[in-house]
Amino acid sequence: MRLTRPALLLLLLGCVLFFFALGNHQLQGSTESRVAGIAMQMHLSDDWVTPRLLNEPFLEKPPLSLWLDAGAIRVFGGQLFAVRLASAFAGLFCVLLLYVMLRKLARPTAQAWTAAAMLATMGIFWGNTRQVGEDALLTLGVTMALLAFFYASRQLRFAWGPWLLFAAGIAIATLSKGVLGLALPGIVIFSYLMCESLIEKRFTLRNWLRPALLTLIGLIPLLIWLCVLYQRGGMQAISELLWTNSVGRFSGSFVEAGHYEPFYYYLRKLPEAFLPWNLLTYLGLWHFRKQLRSNPFLLFFCVWLVAQFALLNFASSKRAVYMMSMAPAAAVIAAQYAQVILDWLRKKSPVSALATFFSDYHRPLAIALLAGLVAAYLMAAHRAPQADKEESYQPVAAQVMDLQARGKQVALLRPDERLGAVVFYSQHLQHTLNSTAELKAFLSASPDHIALVEIPEIPGMNVNILHKVSVGRHHFYFVSQAAPAP
Numbered sequence: 243m244r245l246t247r248p249a250l251l252l253l254l255l256g257c258v259l260f261f262f263a264l265g266n267h268q269l270q271g272s273t274e275s276r277v278a279g280i281a282m283q284m285h286l287s288d289d290w291v292t293p294r295l296l297n298e299p300f301l302e303k304p305p306l307s308l309w310l311d312a313g314a315i316r317v318f319g320g321q322l323f324a325v326r327l328a329s330a331f332a333g334l335f336c337v338l339l340l341y342v343m344l345r346k347l348a349r350p351t352a353q354a355w356t357a358a359a360m361l362a363t364m365g366i367f368w369g370n371t372r373q374v375g376e377d378a379l380l381t382l383g384v385t386m387a388l389l390a391f392f393y394a395s396r397q398l399r400f401a402w403g404p405w406l407l408f409a410a411g412i413a414i415a416t417l418s419k420g421v422l423g424l425a426l427p428g429i430v431i432f433s434y435l436m437c438e439s440l441i442e443k444r445f446t447l448r449n450w451l452r453p454a455l456l457t458l459i460g461l462i463p464l465l466i467w468l469c470v471l472y473q474r475g476g477m478q479a480i481s482e483l484l485w486t487n488s489v490g491r492f493s494g495s496f497v498e499a500g501h502y503e504p505f506y507y508y509l510r511k512l513p514e515a516f517l518p519w520n521l522l523t524y525l526g527l528w529h530f531r532k533q534l535r536s537n538p539f540l541l542f543f544c545v546w547l548v549a550q551f552a553l554l555n556f557a558s559s560k561r562a563v564y565m566m567s568m569a570p571a572a573a574v575i576a577a578q579y580a581q582v583i584l585d586w587l588r589k590k591s592p593v594s595a596l597a598t599f600f601s602d603y604h605r606p607l608a609i610a611l612l613a614g615l616v617a618a619y620l621m622a623a624h625r626a627p628q629a630d631k632e633e634s635y636q637p638v639a640a641q642v643m644d645l646q647a648r649g650k651q652v653a654l655l656r657p658d659e660r661l662g663a664v665v666f667y668s669q670h671l672q673h674t675l676n677s678t679a680e681l682k683a684f685l686s687a688s689p690d691h692i693a694l695v696e697i698p699e700i701p702g703m704n705v706n707i708l709h710k711v712s713v714g715r716h717h718f719y720f721v722s723q724a725a726p727a728p
Contacts, residue, residue: 248355249341252362256337259362259619260330260371265323267626268634272660274374275635276300278325279662281311281374286671291470292479296657296665297674299475301483304464306417307376320669329378333371336382337362340570343389347396347539356608357577363615365517366562367569372623376418377563380426383415384567387427387460391453392434392542405456412460417467421488424457426550426567433549434542441535503560508551511562516569518615519576523547526579540578546571632714635660638694639667641711641720645692646670652720655681655695660716664694678703685723692722 245253269275280293280300293300293308310328318324337358344354361367371378387408394404415423431453439445471479508515516523527544534541550568554560584604590597600607630636642652642664653673654661664672675681675693682703685691696718698707704724711718 256334260333263623264326268630268636270633275663276659277374279665281308282666284312285315302487304417325374329371332378332382357573360519361573364569379418381567383411384426385570387411409456409460413463416464429549429553430546434545507560516572522576522579523572526575543571543574635663638711639664643668652692
C-alpha cells in the first residue's frame, strides 16, 4: 500500500481507535477470560497443538488466535494489552485492506476512505477489535477472501496476486473459526456467482473452478494442523472440532454450546447492528435494489450482506458478534449511499439554501462528525475499567494467588471457563478436580488444601467457607475441610 496522505490518515485513525488504552482494564466476560487462559496455558505448557482450558482439551475452534496471543505473551509477558494485540491488529489491517481494495476497484479516494472510516467507527467492529478472541481475525480473513475474490474475478486474465490473497484469507478465516470461516465467504461467493449466471444467462465454469481450487490451497494450513492434532488426539479430537462444535452448533445438536436463540434474533439486532451507520446502510440497500443487475460492484456487496445474514439466521447458535463479518459490506453500502445523498444535495442547491449549506460544507461537517465519534469511542475506552467490578474475574485469581503465596495448595473443582482468568493472572497451571470424590480426597489430605467451588454444599462432607468472591451474579467459594466435631 502506498503511504499517501489519505492512507496515512486512515492508519493514524485506526491506531488511535484500536490501540488507545488497550490494556487499561481487566479481562472482562467469559470469552476474554477463557481465551486468555488458554493462551497462557499454551505458553506455559509449550503445547502449541492441542489448546487446553484448565487442563482439559478445548477444541471448539482452531488455534490461530491462541497462537498469536500465546506468542504475544512470550514477547511481552502476561500483560493485558498483549492478549488483545491480535484482535487490534486484525481490525487495523481490515480497515486498511478495505481502503486499498476499493481503490483498486476504481472507487474514488474520498468514497474508499469514507467506507474504511465508517468500518473503523462501526460499534460492532470497534468493540470486538479491542477484545481477546477470534472474531476480529475471522472478519479479517473473510474480508480478505471476499475482496480478493471480487477483484480477481473482474480481471480479464488470471492474476496470481489477488488469488493468493484470496487463499490467505481462507487460511486466516478457517484457522480462526473452522467451518464457519469457510461458510461465511463461501455463501457469498456461491450466491454472487449464481446471481451473475442468472443475469448473464450463461454458466462459465472457470468462474466457479478458480475460487474452488484456490480454496483448497487456503485450507492447507488448517489441514496440516488437523493432521498433527489427529496424531495427538485421534479421530475423537477431529470429530469434536469439526462435527460436535461446528455442525452441532449450526444444527443445534450440541446443546451444551448454548447461545440458542429464536429465528428472529438477528432481525431484532438489526436496529443496532451497524451503528452509527445503520440508516445509511439500510436505505442504501433499498435505494440500490434496482441497480444490481447492471452494477456488479453494488451487487457483490449487497449479496455479501444479505447472504451472510441469511446463513446466520439458519444457524441454531446465534450471537450478535457473528454479524461482525458483515460490517465491511455494510460500510461500503453506507458510503455509497452517502455519495448519493451528497449528489442529491448538489442538485437541490440552486433552489434550497439548506441544501446549499450541506453541500458546500459537507467536508468540515463530516470531519466534525468523525471527530465526535472518535472522541466518544476514546472516552468509552478510557472508562472501560468501570466494568471490571461486574465482569472481571481478576479478584478470584487474586484470592487464589494470595492463598498460594501463603503456602496453601488450591484446586479448582469442575471449573467454569471463566476461571481461565486464574491461569492468565497467576501465570501458572492450576490443579483441577473433576469429581466430588477427588474433592474429598484432596481436602482430607491436608488442612492446607483449599478448593475453589461454585456450590459450597458438598454431599457427605462438612466444609468451612474461608472466602467468598462475587463477580456480577456469579459466586465463588474457597473451602477447606471442616474440623471433626468434638
